[in-house]
Ligand SMILES: *[C@@H]1O[C@H](CO)[C@@H](O)[C@H](O)[C@H]1NC(C)=O
Ligand SMILES: *[C@@H]1O[C@H](CO)[C@@H](O)[C@H](O)[C@H]1NC(C)=O
């Protein structure tokens with residue numbers, strides 16, 4: 308976006324919001340053209356939009372995967388390769404990241420599971436196509452794992468090559484300076500592939516690909532190396548999902564824990580006893596570290612500290628959408644059992660997670676001018692960015708903006724919280740731990756019970772009112788998303804904090820996947836209301 312346009316839209320904004328200080332450089336522009344970025348879709352009501360956006364998002368995800376893309380042929384983007392974005396310049400995201408790919412394919416797996424569940428024994432053409440895409444990703448993972456690269460090699464004792472964050476779309480290594488290693492990739496990939504095995508098992512299906520042979524082959528050759536990587540490296544520093552800080556990170560640790568947990572199940576399934584024992588001991592150590600040793604929690608703060616080392620030196624508040632992402636990607640539906648023998652901490656309804664969400668809203672409501680019209684409102688979602696101190700604008704470093712991923716993920720968390728409350732028939736318990744979150748919905752100052760625990764009994768009138776407010780809260784995040792996508796449902800990485808237009812890498816695969824998942828959880832939650 309040219310600077311002159313930028314000034315124009317910002318001015319338009321000052322006319323609708325009063326009492327907000329707009330930086331002088333924004334005020335120095337030409338008179339405004341009264342164009343609304345929201346015009347193109349304002350005629351669609353929310354429900355219609357959700358349905359349309361879910362389909363568009365899914366289609367756009369498939370277009371960013373080699374072998375199924377209608378945009379790229381297999382000579383350019385190899386089969387099973389998931390590109391982060393089709394953008395090749397300004398910025399160049401035309402690569403496959405291990406993290407983004409694993410998260411994307413997990414989205415396809417949710418769809419596959421939904422399709423298999425609803426369709427009768429006959430496997431439809433669409434389902435067959437989906438299986439093909441998923442298996443080509445798994446095949447490609449086998450190849451990528453074995454590519455020597457600047458993080459190391461597959462042959463190293465500690466499997467250091469698996470920590471390489473990204474590759475070219477033709478499966479050659481990326482040999483430039485980068486934030487490496489990134490230690491979340493192997494766990495995310497392994498968890499995604501193990502979820503595929505779980506689906507095959509559940510619906511009594513076989514592996515289709517001749518190359519992949521069987522679930523046993525996939526376990527031994529692809530999943531196990533990634534688990535070994537975690538066992539050998541979980542206590543080491545690495546770059547975060549935003550590729551900026553070489554340290555210990557909540558997102559990395561908790562998604563690693565998830566992979567180890569699933570690994571225990573599959574090691575047992577394949578009678579890999581001694582390996583299972585090693586996994587069990589890693590699980591114990593890593594869980595203890597996450598809860599008590601790595602510094603993700605402090606008595607001084609109600610929320611998660613995503614990167615304790617940078618918080619300690621006072622450079623960041625610790626607030627980060629990565630904590631929300633860590634929670635959703637380490638907890639899933641299949642864990643909806645009461646007597647889980649290996650519970651993973653910091654589920655979506657954990658006080659520290661919902662307090663993180665509340666603190667992000669409280670910060671970014673003021674930080675981003677497009678949220679200023681909601682300053683007086685409580686229990687309403689706003690556009691969320693990655694973290695308060697962010698200065699990456701999608702092209703270079705100036706000022707941070709809201710992201711589709713963060714905003715949609717906040718919605719997903721609250722839908723899932725409602726889903727869990729209703730499915731478990733849980734009372735809502737408000738106490739000192741989660742008061743920061745519920746403060747958005749209850750005015751404690753006027754209540755006699757300030758300081759005391761408050762129990763809202765399941766299915767009482769107050770309970771149902773709170774559930775309705777929570778549902779409205781989660782919807783309001785998707786309403787923000789709706790205001791910033793284009794008329795085709797396309798999504799870039801960010802939208803500008805002053806004027807709301809999209810910027811950064813266009814058609815970001817992860818944006819589609821985050822929004823698709825939030826909409827899917829909304830549908831699931833509606834069924835239990
Ligand atoms: C299919 O979905 C329904 C509703 O969510 C669920 O109760 C059921 O257990 C699922 N069946 C299978 C085989 O997953
Ligand atoms: C608040 O309630 C939760 C859930 O029952 C509990 O885990 C937590 O320890 C409680 N916090 C306080 C400060 O009592």
Ligand SMILES: CC(=O)N[C@H]1CO[C@H](CO)[C@@H](O)[C@@H]1O
Nearest residue numbers: 455456457458459460480482
């Ligand atoms: C340690 C190691 O195996 N490094 C390799 C990483 O990849 C580059 C490019 O393929 C090789 O040149 C290095 O030898």
